[in-house]
Amino acid sequence: MRIDTLLTDASRQLERAGIEEAALDARLLLQHLTAMSRSDVVLHGHESVDSQTVARYRQLIEQRCQRVPLQYLTGVQEFWSLAFTVSPAVLIPRPETEFMLEQVLTTCAGTTVERALDMCTGSGAIAVVLARELGRPVIAVDISEAALAVAADNVRCHGVANLVTLLCGDLFAALNPARTFDLIVSNPPYIAEAVIDQLEPEVAQAEPRLALSGGASGLESIARIAEAAQDFLCPGGWIFLEIGADQKHAVERLFHAPGLAYREVSVIHDWADRPRVVRARYVPSA
Numbered sequence: 001m002r003i004d005t006l007l008t009d010a011s012r013q014l015e016r017a018g019i020e021e022a023a024l025d026a027r028l029l030l031q032h033l034t035a036m037s038r039s040d041v042v043l044h045g046h047e048s049v050d051s052q053t054v055a056r057y058r059q060l061i062e063q064r065c066q067r068v069p070l071q072y073l074t075g076v077q078e079f080w081s082l083a084f085t086v087s088p089a090v091l092i093p094r095p096e097t098e099f100m101l102e103q104v105l106t107t108c109a110g111t112t113v114e115r116a117l118d119m120c121t122g123s124g125a126i127a128v129v130l131a132r133e134l135g136r137p138v139i140a141v142d143i144s145e146a147a148l149a150v151a152a153d154n155v156r157c158h159g160v161a162n163l164v165t166l167l168c169g170d171l172f173a174a175l176n177p178a179r180t181f182d183l184i185v186s187n188p189p190y191i192a193e194a195v196i197d198q199l200e201p202e203v204a205q206a207e208p209r210l211a212l213s214g215g216a217s218g219l220e221s222i223a224r225i226a227e228a229a230q231d232f233l234c235p236g237g238w239i240f241l242e243i244g245a246d247q248k249h250a251v252e253r254l255f256h257a258p259g260l261a262y263r264e265v266s267v268i269h270d271w272a273d274r275p276r277v278v279r280a281r282y283v284p285s286a
Contacts (some may be wrong), residue, residue, distance in 0.1 A: 001054050006030070010061045017065035025070050029060045032074040062134035067201035069216070080129045085153045090123040090145035091211045096188050099270045100242050100277045101129050104185055107238060107279065108134070112182070114141070117232065119171060119186035119225060122149030122211055124164070126185055131160035139181070140168045141174045144210060171221075172228045180234045186225055187242040192218035218249055222278075227255050230261055233282035241278050248275035255280050 007026050014022035027041060033056060035042070049057075060073055071077040071092045077084050079093040079103070086092055118127040118140040125141035138160075142148050148166050155164045167174040191212045197204050203212070214221050218274050222241060239262075243251050248267045255265045255278065264278040270276035 002046060002048055003030070005051060006054060006057065007041070007045070010057070013061055014064060017067075019064060025064055026061065028070060029064065030071060031058060032076075033057055033060065033220050064233070067205060069202045069206050071268060072206060075125075079125045082128070082158060084123050084125050084128075085150055085157065086123055086148055087146075088206060089144060089208060090150050091187075091207055093123055093125040094275055096270060097100045097126065097242055100185070100187070100240055101126065101133075103268055103279065104130070104183070104238075105133055107240075115179075115181050116185065117141070117175075117181045118185040119184060119229075120221070121151050121166070122147050122187070124154040124166070126187065127151065127164045127166075128154055128158045128160055130185065131155075132158065132162040132181075136163065138164045139167060139175070139179075140164055140167060141171065143168065143170050147208070158195050171224055172232060175232060177231070180232055180237075181200060182224075182234050182237045183238070184229050184233060184239040186240070188214070188221040188225055190214040190218050190242070190244045190247065191217065191224055200276070214244075217250075217255070218244055218247065219254065222247075222251060223254050226257075226260065226262075230282050230284070235282060235284055237282050239280050239282065242276060243278055245274040245276065251278045261285060 009275055010026035011023045014025055019025055063073055069092060071086050071089055076086060077086045077092050080098060084093055113134050113136050116130050116138045118138055121127050121140035121142045124140055127138045131138045140151060145168055151166055155161050189212055191214055192214050193216055196212055259284060259286045263283040265280040267275045268277040268279060275278045
């Protein structure tokens, strides 16, 4: 079968399945399977593809029609201009998290970060970026051993195995109580449990629920992190958490709760002007 015919048929099949960017996904899956470039696909569209490749390609298209995310089919997601390995064991890194990292690096510019913590690391994207940009040790924690296996691949691939230490555990329970950090960054589960099934199928059906669900309110992990983090932050240390666009006021209340020693609490709006990141500084009483 000709390449252009195969692509046309696949695009139409994806369109019928409700895939918004059907033509793009059809092309990217073919490129993934054949290692062809975009220009190769165009220039060699009149050429034929062997039957084995056609059969495998149709399998991928069928999986995409079943709303398996493109990134899980290719095994790769670009983030911070780097190629990260992804699998159904981890959330697919998104631009909102890149936005949070920009805020982190801007805030920390000109300051000394001796050690950073990436809580709920998933694919390890945050830990890798922090290690590469700061050049300092990063501890990365996740409760999922399967996610940490993906993170380990990314840490090795991006050359920061000497800086990133991966730990398995439930939030701060994985850490030595005596260890402190100048910086804590987290993209925690923050979607209310009842809302998850209302999300697009690629999220609700495919991404790990453990990494999505913030409990009944969506705030359970955020609240736990806010309360426990001050025991692990150096005085003057910063904490950044990605949050839901509807959680601004609730998160502000959490960080201003009695008994918490956070100052300079602010919620930063993302490129679409939606509340996206809470930033706070740990300033204990003298």
